[in-house]
Amino acid sequence: MIIKAKLGNISAFEIKGRHIDWLEMEWYETRKRILHKKTRSGKSVSLKFLSESPEITQGDILYNDEFIIIAAEILTCDCIVVKPITIFETASLCYEIGNKHLPLFFEDDSLLIPYDAPLFRLLTAQGYEVLRENRKLLQPLKTTVSPHADRANSSLFSRIMQLTTDL
Template sequence: MKGMDFNMLVKNILGNINNFEIGTKDIDEVAIEWYEVDKRILKKQSKKGIEVGIKLEQPYKLQDGDILFFDEKEILIVSIIPCDTISIIPESMRDMGKICYEIGNKHIPLFFYNNEVLVNYDEPLMRLLEKEGFKPEKTVRKLIDGLKQHSHSHEH
């Protein structure tokens, strides 16, 4: 990549590919795990082998499709890696409340997609949700747009 033949340091996100006219630009991706989106400093290698350092000047939650670099020919974006998840479709608002309570009680990050509740796969949680009569499914998905978690401590 022009200007990217050496290690690259990214300090700002330039937008998101979903709101950007790609045209004929060649796309390269920096893959990150869902739990890395809040980190301000990351060192990754793009799919094309470019060493990329991400050191954001402002606190920012990385999003799938965020643009790290572009020029007239190429664009470098963030790609969140799909992972094993538990997907649950609540049948009622009562079920939604119970599901979110059980997940929240375990301090596991929670994600929503349309009418699904998604969490990173956890075997004990899967068994608990099955035992409670829900119909969780093990799937492979990108965990994006998670709920903001509150950090607090309490005794169980």
């Protein structure tokens, strides 16, 4: 079965007695344009989103007919969880994580990062309250600014730090 588009989300879809067959996905597979997997019931599925990244989220419907709905299930994974207290901590954490080019997720006032042992040790050594948990990485933190822009010889990070210390 070839799937070329998402059809909506299960949260706003009428199930009408149809069976939901979950397509289990790892967090890093949700942006793949071409992917071959099997659903929980064993149906082969090929995702072919050729025009753009699909950004599949929890419960996205990939196929439906009168008997079945195939929906995405994002699996839990080993994560670093940090709950920053101040905006200064948030900026510092985002800078450290961004410098390592690691994906960053946000949920319930916490920053979530796929587990990385060196980062876990670094954040712990820097005094942050760091937890290791199995969580679903559902809400990627997206940036729309250039982190190394040159405005009066200062970086974005230094400007954010200046704003937080001026308060």
